[in-house]
Amino acid sequence: MWDYTEKVKDHFLHPRNVGEIENPDAVGIIGNIVCGDALKITLKVDKKTHKIIDAKFQTFGCxxxxxxxSVLTELLKGKTIEEAQKISNQDIAxxxxGLPEEKMHCSVMGREALEEAIKNYKGEIQPIVLQEKIVCKCFNVSEEKIRKVAQENHLTTVEEITNFTKAGGACGSCLGEIEAILKDVWSIKEPIKIDTSFPKKLTNLQKIALIQDIxxxxxxxxxxxxxxxxxLIDIEGNKVIVGFRAMCVSCPMGGITLKSIEDKLREVVGEEITVVEE
Amino acid sequence: MNTLYFDNNATTQVAQEVLDSMLPYFRDYYGNPSSMHTFGGQVYRKIEEAREQVALLIGADPDEIIFTSCGSESDNTAIMSAIETNPAKKHIITSKVEHPAVLNFCKHLSRKGYRITYLPVDNKGRLEIESFLRAIDDDLAIVSIMYANNETGVIFPIEKIGQILKERKVVFHTDAVQIVGKLPVNVKDLPIDMLTLSGHKIHAPKGIGALYVRKGTRFYPYIIGGHQEKGRRAGTENVAFIIGLGKACEIAAKCMQKEVDFVKQLRDKLENGLLNNCPDASINGDRESRLPNTSNISFEFVEGEAILLRLDEYGICASSGSACTSGSLEPSHVLRAMGVRNTAIHGSVRFSLSRYNEEKEVDKVIEVMPEIIKDLRLISPFGRERLIGKACTS
Structure with a gap:
């Protein structure tokens, strides 16, 4: 069992400032669900004094x-952005x-989320969106990205979007949705029709081609x-046999990589797909 | 605060009868069983009695039981013995989901020139017999496959594997620490050569184990020294603990069936109660072939350590496959081998019961768990939406 201080237990059992500020002035996001921890902080800042009026967090993790x-949000409240910038992960710990040595990365994550939020406040970066709407599931392309790329490059056709973002380039089930987004971007007022029909059952040849493509x-x-x-070594029915090469051969995270490949294939090709190492 | 103990695959409470049977051998009968005098000799007889009790539980001959210090020692001994007695053979088959006592020992041997095949399991944690058949070759020194998995409780087809190996005369060892005492095991009917069992999983204390070695199996000791255990394991006998293990085996043999039914009914109630009351929860492992006391449940979008610490507030003890609970920051190798989604591994919780659990304890878990999961999901930025995160590519 980890040797947590009373203070850690208190902030874990009674976390302060849980939630999300509406129309925040700064957002900082770090981590992701696959790797086991993710943190999102939202701040309300007084634009004149640059003082943090409110701070809230959402965390997936231990x-x-x-x-x-929880502590980070407590430390932030009442500080100016300049003062907040000086908060280190050690301050959080x-x-x-104190935190167990193996858990120091949790305080580092807090510090990183803060950095992201400050950069966002200064207009240097847009926060990554944790719950962004993924339009193209094959290539993990979000609606936001499609809109942005379309506007920046004056793209008007679905084909151009595919060339610029890969969205719609694999299974094609989102092409209708991309078209609707484009129409919206270029303000063509027409009822948006979103294609939600389930992809048709694939033939073996289509399946193999799709797996190779992905x-x-x-x-x-x-x-x-x-x-x-x-x-790709072979495909036996729904079993995709692969072999790791180069750095992947010795990578201790091989199992996780294999799983993420399987996740991707399952998502695009079908739930019955399994991926194994040769 | 009362302790509600649901972590019996980690370790068990020492039974009162077991403790009572041990105490005189610290205080009063402290003689060395190897001594010539009557004072020591009487201790020797008690050890032989314990050997019979252990043998009886698994249908072995007393001569086939070697006392060791723990399950890990038994596992290491079995593998070392096989490779010492088959020096020309350099291939070992095991599974991806073994206990570290086998897994890490095999990794150690692979650095010394041995070739190890780690058999995969399917998404229900079942061993893939096909890959086992493919892996067999003439270079095989030993096959070591666990009987039942500690994390999921899934039972492996030991009989089937043994039959395949019998024809080829390959040494077959099974780590049976999780199944002995929980379900009937009879080595007379099993085509195995060696079997590991451990005291602290069956209400004996920590620090005592045994290795069954079938008569006729070539054996080489791991701990070399005195003539104890007929030269098969040196070191002065851990008398009181051996006697405790004997007693625990005697009790297990006596109440097995009653206990199996009782524990299974409690486990099923717990499992169904949690699945019915917590959304986005699912069982890890094959429900058709599983230990009656084990339930491994994944709660999506929450992290296991956080669940355990919230349960701890109620005195409820369980364990998790989450990376944050492992000390090494690596998530469960068993659930990973099964291909359980990362999001589900992080939120996995194992409940493992024993005859000492009560129905009201199960009711308590069912009562508090939905609230805990809900609270943690409220803190989580992922809420309840199914999300595919970015994959780890490093």
Missing amino acids: ASAIASS DYLG LEREIRPRLQADGGDIE
Whole structure:
């Protein structure tokens, strides 16, 4: 069992400032659900004095992650942005009376979320959206991204969107939705029709082509970016057999990578897909 | 505050009768069983009695039981013995979901030139026999597969595997610490050569285990020294603990069936109660072939350690496969091998019961759990929407 201080337990069991501020002046998001912890802070800031009037958080994570977030929001309230910038992860840990060594990353996460929020306040970055609406599930492209890319590049056709974002390039089930978004972007007032019909049952050939396509176009580039690689060995019915290559061979997170590939294939091709290592 | 103990796959309470049977051997009968005098000799006889009690529980001959210090020692001994007695063979088959006592020992051996095949499991945690058949070769020194999994309770087809190996005369060891005492195990009917059992999983104390070695199996000791255990395990016998293990086995054999029914009924009530009252919860593991005391449930969008600490406020003890509870910050290797979604692994909780649980304890868990899950989901930015996060590629 972790040796948590009374202060950690208190902030875990009675977290302060849980929630989300409406129309926040700054948002900071860090982490994701797959990796086990994620934190979102929203701030209300007095634009004249740059003083933080209110701070709220939402956290997915263990007790120390929740306690660190709670403390962070407490520390932020009443401080100016300049003062807030000076809060370190050690300040968060100290406020909690210390954290177990293995849990220090929870305080670091708090500090990182704060950095994101400050950058966002200064207009340097847009926060990543945790619950953004994903339009193209094959390539994980959000509605926001499609809108942004369309406006910035004056894209008017679905084909252009696919070329610029890959959205709609695989299973094609979101093409109707992309079209609706485009019409909305360019203010063509027409009732938006969203294609929610379930994709048709794939033939074996279509399935194999789709799996190859996803591996080639999405998964391999992502692994290669980290010095790894993967090879498609065979497809037996719904069993996709792959082999790790390069850095992936020795990567301790292999199981997780395999799982994320499976998740992706299941999402696009069908729930019955399993991915195994050769 | 009362303790509501639902972590019996981690360890169990020592039975009162077991403790009572042990105490005289600290205080009054402290002789060395190897001594020539009557004072020591009487202790030797008690050890042999304990050996019979252990043998009886698993249908073995007393001569086939070697006392060890724990399940891990038994596991290590079994594997070492097989490779010492088959020096030319360099291949070991085990599974991806073994206890670290086997898994990490195999990893250690792989650094010494051994080739290890880790058999996969399917999404219900069932061993894939096909890959086992494919892995068998002439270089095989030993196959070590657990009988029942500690995290999910899923039972493996030990009989089937043993039959396949029998023809090929490959040493077959099974780590049975989770099943012995919970379900009937009879080595007479099982085509296995070695079997590990552990005291503290069956209401004996920590620090005592046993290894069953079938007569005729070539054996090489792991701890070398004196002639204790007929030269098969050196070191002065841990007398009181051996006697305690004997007593625990005697009790287990006597109340097995009654206990199985009782525990299973409580487990099912707990499981159904939680599934019915907590949305987005699901069972990990094959419900058809599972230990009667184990339930592994995933609560999506919340993190396991947070659940455990909230349960702790009510004195409820359970465990989790979440990365944050493991010390190594790695999520459960068992659930990962099963391909359980990451979001579900982080929120997995294992309840494991024993004969000492009561129905009102189960009711308490069913009462407090939905609130805990709801509270934590309210704190979480993920709420209840199903989300696919970005994958970890590093």
